[in-house]
Amino acid sequence: MPGHGLQARGIAREQKMIYAGMTLFLEQGYERTTTAQIARKAGMSPASFFAAFENKEALLLRLTQIMFRSQFSRAEKMLPADQSPLLLYAMETGLQLHIAECSEPLRDLYVTAYSLPSTSDFINRSMTPRLRQIFSRWMKRADDSELFELELASAGVTRSYMSVPCDMYFTMERKIRRYLSCCFRLYCVPEKEYAPYVERVLQTDLHQVAENIVAETVQNAAAAFAATMGAAADEN
Structure with a gap:
């Protein structure tokens, strides 16, 4: 079926661009990477990116x-199914800070994702329904509009903390404590309730988990590319 073959080739092309883009973003950052470089890395002409x-x-x-x-x-798999949603939130957001700290290109990638219109909108709208599940106990009167507005605020905090590298004074432990305190207070959670979860996050080796996620994401992208290339070859 010719139409199906064209679709398979289109998917393969997209996967090639995803894998090439991810590789270049992790090597040299988002801003320094051009669409022409991505296309060439994918073994295609510069104009083919826009297909x-x-x-x-x-x-x-x-x-x-x-x-x-x-x-x-990954954060969900690290915790029992009946675990407090506050701990899950702390693990997920703490993990993001660790991923951004893995390398400067990753920091650039995450800060950019929290800055550009389409990517930041995806993050904010994806998080809003989760906020109701996590914080409804403390924000019973908040509607989806208010939660979205608060997510805009917490996303700004996330971007700011990601953008500043850790050093001997601003350690990862200090960064996570400050960051999680800001976020939990934003959603009206009393310190005595969130403090134990902050400690739990700090006792977890999230740096290794973060490195594993990055490695697995690259591997999965490569595997998806290989699978779609094989499917396209079979069509021919």
């Missing part, structure tokens, strides 16, 4: 969706 994605931001949106699914899934 897969509207622009570079559209590719970053797809990568943001992939990364967020990975970090949320």
Whole structure:
């Protein structure tokens, strides 16, 4: 079926661009990477990029969706099913800070994702329903509009903390304590209730988990590319 073959080739092209874009973003950062470089890395002509994605931001949106699914899934697997949603929130957001600290290109990628219109909108709208599940006990009267507005605030805090590298004074422990305190207070959670979960996060080796997520995301992208290439070859 010719139509199905064209679709398979289109998916393969998209996967090639995703894998090439991810590789270059992790090597040299988002801003320094051009669509022409991504296309060449994928073994295609510079103009072919736009057959897969509207622009570079559209590719970053797809990568943001992939990364967020990975970090949320990993945080959930680390905890029992009946665990407090506050601990899950603390683990998920603490994990993001660790991922951004893995390398400067990753920091650039995450800060950019929290800054650009399409990617930041995806993050904010994806988080809003989760906020109701997590914080409804302390914010019973908040509607979805108010939770979205608060998510805009907490996303700004996240971006700010990600953008500043840790050093001998601003350690990861200090960063996570300050960051989680800001977020929990924003959602009206008393310190005596969130403090134990902050300590639990600090006792967990999230740096290793963060490195594993990045490695697995790259491996999965490579595997998806290989699978779609094989499917396209079978069609021919």
